[in-house]
Amino acid sequence: MQLNKNIAISDSGFIFNPSTGDSFSTNPVGLEIIRLLRENKKKDAIIKELTGRFSIDDSTAEKDLSDFLLVLRNYQLLNDHE
Amino acid sequence: MSKRKITVAVTGLNNIDSPGPGVPVIRALKESLLFDVRIVGLSYESLEPGLYMHDLVDKSYQVPLPSAGISSLLERLHYINEKEEIDVIIPNFDAELHNFIKLEKQLRSDFGIASFLPTSEQFESRHKSVLYEFGEANDVKVPFSKMIFSASEIEGLKKEFTYPLVIKGKYYDASVAATPEQAVNYFHKISAKWGLPIIVQQFVSGNEVNVTALGDGKGNCIGAVPMRKLYITDKGKAWAGISLDDEKLIEISNRVIGNSKWRGGCELEFIKSNEGEYYLLEMNPRFPAWVYLAVGCGQNHPEALVQMALGEKVVPFTDYERGKLFIRYSFDQIVNLSEFEKISTLGEL
Structure with missing residues (x-):
């Protein structure tokens, strides 16, 4: 699970994919997940970080993370090479 | 200086x-x-x-x-x-x-x-009606296509094509037909406007990406900047676009310009299929209306063309700025x- 190369992400949550020309914006939680993906963190580690930071339980964090990863895949921002 | x-x-x-x-x-x-x-x-x-x-x-x-x-x-x-x-x-x-x-x-x-213009042969070789052959000659994929001269030929297309397919005019206009009935309808509509033949092309699903490029006529691509349309008018023209970081597209464009020894400016229109394959849909034999984006990205193609027209040597551009937008306006x-x-x-x- 890796972010595609060359994806540009600003501190404001603006995401630009230079190979497709698509741009998106995300909220602070999404930005945090992307930051953790960039650090090559696995799912379990990301869930742990999210529960610690945003006072949510494990199952909510897991569901939200899965939803967000699906969105990233659909927008060709993420590939699934573990 | x-x-x-x-x-x-x-x-x-x-x-x-x-x-x-x-x-x-x-x-x-x-x-x-x-x-x-x-x-x-x-x-x-x-x-x-x-x-x-x-x-x-x-x-x-x-x-x-x-x-x-x-x-x-x-x-x-x-x-x-x-x-x-x-x-x-x-x-x-x-x-x-x-x-x-x-x-x-x-x-x-x-x-x-x-x-600084293409030769007559080059100009003729990239016409819509012979683009499939141009693709074969220059090692670039082009959706299978053939010319037809009568609506009665549409029935027989099932042997070579699968629907949907694209019905194109010789110079302008294109419509996607999902059924033979639609194909007949578009045949009459487009041929009434632009004459015969009509070009039938296999439809390829994907995203359209375009390249503005310049060849020196000796097999060198002097510059190429790829762009994806972000806002399209009802005439299919780009009203806004963004330069892309796409090495494969640049490589294909270099190959087309190099193999065809293209002389002058041109626009290459591609579809990037959902499988990531590039198909050349059209090659326009002059700069596109969005060529100023190339200047904004660091490649002044018209200036380089003038240099070559005056017989001066031009060093090919090696880089351009990615993620640069053009947004057109009326005034x-x-x-x-x-x-x-x-x-x-x-x-x-």
């Missing part, structure tokens, strides 16, 4: 919802670091907006429509050149290129006007009737 003064004549001054490349080409030349360019605008109609852009166009002349033939054009250019001493001419319309290609040598030898120019009168009656302004 002081800039060299030159005079460049440019066509394609219309800037409507299907804009010509003339004004963007002029903007590129006005930003040249090498040349101090005086622009002579050549127009076909009195309402071409570029005629009245006096900060870009220094002097304008009407020229005869391409259908008037080569000798009318030659005679008019002779008159214009006697007054303006043109160094380089850049035609920007597909429909006029045939005449300018035929005149290229004579304009250079008789009037000293240089140009109401206020024009005095006397100016409109002048270009309409005297043919010059």
